[in-house]
Amino acid sequence: MNNASPQFPWMRLQGEQQHITESYVSVPPALMITDERGAVWTLGFMTQPRWKAPNGEYAFDVLRNGFDTGEVASRIERRNNRIRIFTRDGWKNWSGMSFI
Amino acid sequence: MAREYIVGSLNVTVTNAVDLAQAFVNPGTTQSLEFLRAWASQAANATSAQQTVALRTQVTAFPTLTSATPRKTKLLDPISQITGGTAGAAGTSGVNASVAGAGTKSEIIDDNFNVLNGYLWVPTPRETIIMNASAASGFGIYFPVAPTTLTSWSVGLTFAELG
Numbered sequence: 001m002n003n004a005s006p007q008f009p010w011m012r013l014q015g016e017q018q019h020i021t022e023s024y025v026s027v028p029p030a031l032m033i034t035d036e037r038g039a040v041w042t043l044g045f046m047t048q049p050r051w052k053a054p055n056g057e058y059a060f061d062v063l064r065n066g067f068d069t070g071e072v073a074s075r076i077e078r079r080n081n082r083i084r085i086f087t088r089d090g091w092k093n094w095s096g097m098s099f100i
Numbered sequence: 101m102a103r104e105y106i107v108g109s110l111n112v113t114v115t116n117a118v119d120l121a122q123a124f125v126n127p128g129t130t131q132s133l134e135f136l137r138a139w140a141s142q143a144a145n146a147t148s149a150q151q152t153v154a155l156r157t158q159v160t161a162f163p164t165l166t167s168a169t170p171r172k173t174k175l176l177d178p179i180s181q182i183t184g185g186t187a188g189a190a191g192t193s194g195v196n197a198s199v200a201g202a203g204t205k206s207e208i209i210d211d212n213f214n215v216l217n218g219y220l221w222v223p224t225p226r227e228t229i230i231m232n233a234s235a236a237s238g239f240g241i242y243f244p245v246a247p248t249t250l251t252s253w254s255v256g257l258t259f260a261e262l263g
Contacts, residue, residue, distance in 0.1 A: 029217055045104075
């Protein structure tokens with residue numbers, strides 16, 4: 001049950017980055033978000049137990065360049081040039097090192 | 101949760117035709133399938149373009165596919181009851197259809213996305229799509245219209261085996 005998410009090419013940067021995702025794009029319904037540092041954000045495939053998920057939603061591992069950030073969320077958004085995730089504890093923002 | 105499997109394509113060139121299933125799973129006779137996720141993305145270029153997408157069921161005649169064996173998401177799980185197949189028949193799965201198949205397609209969800217951002221469908225728990233065993237009908241993610249750029253598409257489905 002603790003396996004890492006399967007890896008797909010779209011979970012990581014594919015070649016030289018030319019596109020930065022617009023603000024207000026959310027995963028889902030977008031598949032991935034690319035930030036201004038070229039990092040690719042997406043949700044992994046590990047469905048998390050209900051007690052880790054926001055009420056009424058499925059939640060998954062949050063991946064940055066295909067690597068698990070250790071966070072669980074139902075949504076990832078890019079807003080005001082920042083990455084934020086919706087977790088059971090509410091919104092968390094990416095500080096550049098971790099979600100706070 | 102366990103016994104969740106992935107059927108998907110990786111950076112394939114899709115066929116330039118309408119109503120093609122990009123990933124398709126047809127339940128067998130013994131186990132119902134619960135569909136938990138669908139996605140589509142392209143890595144060919146960084147050109148903004150809108151693309152239509154649909155989640156549908158289809159009865160026979162099924163699409164002609166490239167065989168794709170479901171992959172496990174939990175390594176300790178047994179292999180899926182679904183096997184790879186090219187005909188879309190009961191108990192099989194495939195990707196990247198080359199022929200749409202004449203069987204009636206029933207829309208469940210129609211949507212559009214920008215190819216730069218890709219498409220991810222994740223239902224809330226009560227919105228999952230369940231295909232019962234012996235449904236005589238398969239479920240897939242379709243491109244109702246061929247994309248402008250045909251190359252480097254990755255499209256897939258995640259499903260759980262019930263019972």
